[in-house]
Amino acid sequence: MTLPQDNLLRYSRNILVEEIGVAGQEKLSASSVLVVGAGGLGSPALLYLAAAGVGRLGIIDGDRVDATNLNRQILHPAANVGSWKTASAAETLSAFRPDMPIDAYPELLTADNACRLFDLYDAVVDGTDNFPAKFLCNDAAVLTGTPLVHAGVLRFGGQLLTIIPGQGPCLRCLLPDIPAPEDSIGSARVGIVGAAAGILGSWQAMEIVKLLTGAGEPLSGRLLTIDTLTGAINVTHVPRNAACPVCGDDRRQHTPLSRSDYT
Numbered sequence: 001m002t003l004p005q006d007n008l009l010r011y012s013r014n015i016l017v018e019e020i021g022v023a024g025q026e027k028l029s030a031s032s033v034l035v036v037g038a039g040g041l042g043s044p045a046l047l048y049l050a051a052a053g054v055g056r057l058g059i060i061d062g063d064r065v066d067a068t069n070l071n072r073q074i075l076h077p078a079a080n081v082g083s084w085k086t087a088s089a090a091e092t093l094s095a096f097r098p099d100m101p102i103d104a105y106p107e108l109l110t111a112d113n114a115c116r117l118f119d120l121y122d123a124v125v126d127g128t129d130n131f132p133a134k135f136l137c138n139d140a141a142v143l144t145g146t147p148l149v150h151a152g153v154l155r156f157g158g159q160l161l162t163i164i165p166g167q168g169p170c171l172r173c174l175l176p177d178i179p180a181p182e183d184s185i186g187s188a189r190v191g192i193v194g195a196a197a198g199i200l201g202s203w204q205a206m207e208i209v210k211l212l213t214g215a216g217e218p219l220s221g222r223l224l225t226i227d228t229l230t231g232a233i234n235v236t237h238v239p240r241n242a243a244c245p246v247c248g249d250d251r252r253q254h255t256p257l258s259r260s261d262y263t
């Protein structure tokens with residue numbers, strides 16, 4: 001594969017980075033990434049993946065843009081309140097990268113569509129905002145063997161883990177069961193400062209760039225936590241759990257996934 005001349009110019013600052021080079025840029029151009037959720041995490045992730053020169057992006061989100069989204073979901077201009085997030089995101093990204101095909105799925109990720117969609121992409125970004133959806137992303141990634149960059153964000157910080165099926169631990173290695181609804185704290189209760197979502201979503205895009213080009217060491221088996229309020233960044237080793245219900249030696253989760261497991 002040879003990059004067109006205008007792409008050599010557009011991506012010259014990527015190509016100058018020793019770990020990427022022309023070969024890495026060609027890998028990015030030949031790659032596809034699905035982003036689940038075009039919200040606080042998905043907005044910066046999608047923008048930086050488009051900017052990096054990823055060949056094709058998929059966006060799945062079943063929500064419409066709401067005024068309360070605008071403090072952090074930077075893909076969506078105020079004029080798009082009321083529009084499908086997928087349409088709003090595609091509009092912004094198309095202006096930014098007119099050459100890039102975008103697959104927009106204005107629907108929720110469910111147990112019925114997750115594995116089929118994950119199979120269509122080289123890697124997936126989890127930009128969801130609730131535990132059932134995050135565990136669904138995790139399980140579909142493991143079952144389809146698709147690398148997934150998980151992240152969560154609230155208030156001033158969040159966490160991130162890259163899941164490489166067959167190599168490193170998955171989310172259920174850390175937390176086997178989906179927390180009960182009364183144990184989950186959502187942004188509607190405690191809020192999110194937009195820049196915190198920007199940091200975590202941008203870091204997700206960086207993990208994808210590393211995975212697709214082979215640069216550096218992915219945060220697989222290493223849980224990143226960031227608290228911007230204190231400035232603390234920690235990386236904690238997390239081992240694979242042989243008793244994990246999804247990726248362990250005696251896994252109980254098999255395809256097809258069941259909707260009742262993610263409510």
Ligand SMILES: [Zn+2]
Pocket residue numbers: 169170171172173174241244245246247248
């Ligand atoms: Zn696991």
